[in-house]
Amino acid sequence: MSQNPNEEKIREHTFDGIQEFDKSLPNWWLFTLYATIVFSIAYWVYYQKAGIGLDQEEELKAAMAEIDENVARAKAEAGVLDDDTFAVMAKDQGIVSAGELIYTQNCSACHGANREGGIGLALNDAEWKHGSNPLAIKKIVDEGVATAGMPPWGPVLGDEKVNQVVAFLVSKQVK
Numbered sequence: 753m754s755q756n757p758n759e760e761k762i763r764e765h766t767f768d769g770i771q772e773f774d775k776s777l778p779n780w781w782l783f784t785l786y787a788t789i790v791f792s793i794a795y796w797v798y799y800q801k802a803g804i805g806l807d808q809e810e811e812l813k814a815a816m817a818e819i820d821e822n823v824a825r826a827k828a829e830a831g832v833l834d835d836d837t838f839a840v841m842a843k844d845q846g847i848v849s850a851g852e853l854i855y856t857q858n859c860s861a862c863h864g865a866n867r868e869g870g871i872g873l874a875l876n877d878a879e880w881k882h883g884s885n886p887l888a889i890k891k892i893v894d895e896g897v898a899t900a901g902m903p904p905w906g907p908v909l910g911d912e913k914v915n916q917v918v919a920f921l922v923s924k925q926v927k
């Protein structure tokens with residue numbers, strides 16, 4: 753076997769008549785290796801250690817939440833009144849404080865200053881005799897429960913104020 757003068761030296765040993773060059777790793781290869789190591793550490797810190805990056809599940813959840821919120825907002829703008837709309841209203845500080853004022857003036861006498869109940873049922877717990885979803889609450893506030901002493905508020909307050917007080921209750925709701 754003739755040795756190429758440009759190649760580095762051949763190693764001493766022979767295996768079954770096969771000899772090897774003694775060459776160092778090419779720089780492009782080494783730098784690629786170092787780059788992957790640096791990348792893997794950065795990746796590990798970003799996703800696992802510091803928890804800055806979202807994993808797939810969290811990313812999906814965030815995206816779905818954003819879609820839900822946009823749908824709810826579009827419905828609210830279009831004047832559709834459903835449980836989603838109330839969820840959006842319950843996050844609107846203006847609506848919630850208007851509702852709180854209405855509550856204090858009209859409801860606290862029977863339901864308590866902190867919604868703890870009294871003559872009326874407690875509205876600060878997870879128990880809702882007539883249903884816990886916003887539309888069910890709205891129906892009770894609108895129509896009252898004649899047989900049980902809950903007055904109908906729809907005719908007294910009007911739709912906007914009823915919605916505000918319901919949004920206030922929804923904002924405080926414990927599930």
Ligand code: HEC
Pocket residue numbers: 854855858859860861862863871872873874875879880881882883889892893897900901902903905917918
């Ligand atoms: C005169 C007393 C009285 C006032 C004032 C009153 N409520 Fe009630 N409310 C009651 C009673 C009594 C019940 C229980 C009805 C039943 O047992 O079915 C009730 C029930 C409710 C429920 C249903 C609770 C559940 O567990 O399902 C909601 C919601 C409610 N009231 C909201 C309001 C709001 C909002 C106002 C103010 C705008 C208000 N109430 C004012 C007496 C009152």
